[in-house]
Amino acid sequence: MTTRRSGHGPVSRLRAVPGVRAVSSYRRxxxxxxxxxxxxxxxxxxxxxxxxxxxxxxxxxxxxxxxxxxxxxxxxxxxxxxxxxxxxxxxxxxxxxxxxxxxxxxxxxxxxxxxxxxxxxxxxxxxxxxxxxxxxxxxxxxxxxxxxxxxxxxxxxxxxxxxxxxxxxxxxxxxxxxxxxxxxxxxxxxxxxxxxxxxxxxxxxxxxxxxxxxxxxxxxxxxxxxxxxxxxxxxxxxxxxxxxxxxxxxxxxxxxxxxxxxxxxxxxxxxxxxxxxxxxxxxxxxxxxxxxxxxxxxxxxxxxxxxxxxxxxxxxxxxxxxxxxxxxxxxxxxxxxxxxxxxxxxxxxxxxxxxxxxxxxxxxxxxxxxxxxxxxxxxxxxxxxxxxxxxxxxxxxxxxxxxxxxxxxxxxxxxxxxxxxxVLNVFRRAWWPYNTVLGRVPGLEGYHDVRSYPRAGQLPGLVIYRFDAPLIFANARTFRDEVRRLADADPRPAWIVVAAEPMTDVDTTAADMLAELDETLNAEGVHLVFAELKDPVRRKVERYELTRTIDAGHFFPTLEAAVTAFRLHTGAEWKAPTDGSSGSTGSTGSTGITGS
Incomplete structure (x- = not known):
């Protein structure tokens, strides 16, 4: 003898109708x-x-x-x-x-x-x-x-x-x-x-x-x-x-x-x-x-x-x-x-x-x-x-x-x-997301926006750059232009560390841009470094074979690990910016000290 599975019969389907459920559970x-x-x-x-x-x-x-x-x-x-x-x-x-x-x-x-x-x-x-x-x-x-x-x-x-x-x-x-x-x-x-x-x-x-x-x-x-x-x-x-x-x-x-x-x-x-x-x-x-x-x-x-x-x-x-x-x-x-x-x-x-x-x-x-x-x-x-x-x-x-x-x-x-x-407003926010340089603030843990803290300390030769959006085709050029502007500062930084925690995605257009950008920066003695990249995004980076271009040693689990590695290579010490610091993304406070 066969038995009907519960939840699949006509009675069960009828009970799934909201009106029928309401009648069956109605109170006098x-x-x-x-x-x-x-x-x-x-x-x-x-x-x-x-x-x-x-x-x-x-x-x-x-x-x-x-x-x-x-x-x-x-x-x-x-x-x-x-x-x-x-x-x-x-x-x-x-x-x-x-x-x-x-x-x-x-x-x-x-x-x-x-x-x-x-x-x-x-x-x-x-x-x-x-x-x-x-x-x-x-x-x-x-x-x-x-x-x-x-x-x-x-x-x-x-x-x-x-x-x-x-x-x-x-x-x-x-x-x-x-x-x-x-x-x-x-x-x-x-x-x-x-x-x-x-x-x-x-x-x-x-x-x-x-x-x-x-x-x-x-x-x-x-x-x-x-x-x-x-x-x-x-x-x-x-x-x-x-x-x-x-x-x-x-x-x-x-x-x-x-x-x-x-x-x-x-x-x-x-x-x-x-x-x-x-x-x-x-x-x-x-x-x-x-x-x-x-x-x-x-x-x-x-x-x-x-x-x-x-x-x-x-x-x-x-x-x-x-x-x-x-x-x-x-x-x-x-x-x-x-x-x-x-x-x-x-x-x-x-x-x-x-x-x-x-x-x-x-x-x-x-x-x-x-x-x-x-x-x-x-x-x-x-x-x-x-x-x-x-x-x-x-x-x-x-x-x-x-x-x-x-x-x-x-x-x-x-x-x-x-x-x-x-829809265009969403696209606009992805196209021109907030981005800034980070620095160290005495008395506060971590690294903070220099726009909010203009007196934040900087490591000579190091720029910590945060880009608050997924890196996709719509904003790849914006990211590239901002990084290029930071790299062209005088004196030129040795490392540009991307605080990548806000980056929830990297698409193929952005991956091609990163490969070209890294090669260009390397020729100028500037290294593109990533910190706090999410595991799913890191797997995409590896699938895109970006690690063939970007040194695998330039991916760090935390910003602190990246900063420590830079200091070990260069011996750089923290310093506060001068009174004329503007706090913009172009104010890197670097002195041109280079690292490997």
Whole structure:
């Protein structure tokens, strides 16, 4: 009789699904808290879902479809207990920038929905494949300074784009400058609808005040209820204020979206940018809330969960989604314990669509604009930008460049610029790493940077040089030029000892450079010596056959061993530099004493 291996049967595979594990380990005492949290969360999900759908250039109802399906999809496949997914303010402009240029003249909403659903399918495929390939590290491609700049630009783009709706008119423009010009022109022409402006501005003030001083009160719900009441009491629809109107009754059927082949390339380009931003949001939010609840972050599992959420939304006329820090915080404050909170929220939205589709028919459009604008304000990080200016101007410039890319070129080019700047910044640091000369400081063990200790002692004829980076093709010339400059000092040093502990790698390009450099220096009576070279790097040096050129006796385990060997050969004694020492890498303090 054969026995099935444990862990490989269908039951074991089923138990590996996060939703199944959550059900099997669910505790009865969590039920009331999850249901209450789900009810509270729904008050935020409905208006935000509708508002972010319009931000993406889609009908408001699609925001509700998307919210329902992504919550259910993540509840089944997502590893986090309380992370909440849904339409997101940071993705809305990216979806609009991808979809709207492809929509036929006249703005057919059906085609826009189909394009957005295909976009969600592509995002799902990218996230699931990235999860299988364990590519969660891709989120690190965007550094924090460039992400701050990108989000600041996104916040400004959303703010300017929503102001016309807030004031009761529309602007037809393709970029931020055009929107700003159109906004000013329309205001000057008197296009502002006073009733719309009152609802919109009042909504923003109310949201900000409630969020600031009474954070436990569902600010969005309060504002929406008051806006609907004002629309009914003051008959705002007759005063030129746009209303949401009656939503379509029921729920959409399972739909496989269809688009033309010519649309796939631009959609895929947008999907890549959306997936990157969604991945960065997911990892950061998951890490933040896992730290609060004592859970572990499963980066690859989170990607799979977000992929499943996007897939579910795409098949029911939805659009791309991401995690939401604000909605997750609301769920947590309301007492959420598991993903049942999101399931309750999804169920309540479905009930509303089936039984009360006209519930939000009198909701003013400026109120939705107020929701989006207050969300955009939370995207901006002005204190973080100021801190970069004060602490590190180079990273502030990266931040500003990413901001300008979004503001001037658009949302999708902006994320491409942010990624490119982050990668180039890494390359820049590898290309021009910090390097310095070391000396001996009385009272301190070891050898120290002469820039920090200008009075550090030097051995005549010896230069200790530290290069703080892997030695690779990108910086091989920089290393060679610096060593050549040290060797050309007057008087010429006899040994240049490379403090190689920071060198975590030497590639073949750098190895060829070292061979040529050593031969050149030997002809001039200067010896290239290495100390503290890591064992893996030393093995690479031997594999490159560098020891044929560089004397095997010129590799030392420690700097002290190299210095002791030099002193034994030359009889040199330590001395302090003169008062005029600059402490630069060119100040070797050598006297020209030569050694073997």
């Amino acid at each position: 005492e969590w039920l009331v808290k999850d249901v209450v949290a789900g009810v509270v969360l729904t008050t935020l999900l409905v208006p935000q879902g509708m508002a972010y759908a319009e931000l993406a250039g889609l009908p408001p109802i699609t925001g509700l479809y998307t919210t329902v399906l992504c919550l259910l999809g993540y509840a089944v496949c997502g590893p986090s207990r309380i992370l909440v997914l849904g339409p997101d303010s940071s993705l809305g402009p990216m979806i609009a920038a991808t979809v709207l240029p492809l929509v036929a003249a006249g703005g057919d909403p059906g085609r826009a929905v189909a394009l957005a659903s295909v976009l969600a399918l592509m995002v799902a495929a990218i996230m699931i494949l990235a999860s299988v390939a364990k590519l969660g590290f891709i989120a690190d491609l965007v550094s924090k300074p460039t992400m701050i700049g990108y989000m600041n630009g996104l916040a400004l783009t959303i703010l300017i784009g929503q102001l016309p709706k807030l004031l009761g008119f529309s602007v037809d423009a393709d970029n931020l400058i055009g929107e700003c010009a159109g906004l000013v022109r329309k205001i000057a022409e008197g296009a502002v609808v006073p009733a719309a402006a009152a609802v919109g501005v009042g909504g923003i003030v109310l949201l900000l005040v409630l969020q600031r001083f009474v954070p436990k009160v569902p600010a969005v719900l309060v504002m929406v209820v008051l806006a609907i009441a004002a629309a009914v009491v003051f008959d705002l629809g007759e005063r030129g204020v746009g209303l949401v109107g009656v939503l379509p009754e029921g729920f959409p059927p399972f739909t496989i979206p269809q688009v033309g082949l010519s649309d796939l390339a631009p959609l895929f380009a947008g999907a890549l940018g959306i997936a990157l931003v969604s991945l960065a949001d997911t990892i950061s939010n998951a890490s933040a809330f896992a730290a609060r609840t004592g859970q572990k972050v499963h980066g690859n599992g989170e990607m799979a969960g977000v992929g499943a959420a996007n897939l579910a939304a795409a098949l029911f006329q939805g659009f791309p989604v991401s995690t939401s820090g604000s909605r997750t915080a609301v769920a947590q404050r309301a007492g959420a314990r598991t993903q049942l909170t999101g399931v309750v929220g999804a169920a309540l939205i479905v009930v509303m669509l089936l039984l009360a589709p006209g519930l939000f028919r009198n909701l003013p459009q400026p109120a939705l604009a107020a929701v989006v604008i207050t969300a955009s304000l939370s995207l901006a990080d002005i204190p973080g930008t100021v801190r970069l200016w004060r602490q590190r101007r180079a990273e502030f410039l990266l931040c500003f460049a990413a901001f300008a890319g979004v503001a001037l070129l658009g949302v999708l080019p902006g994320i491409a610029i942010a990624v490119a700047l982050s």
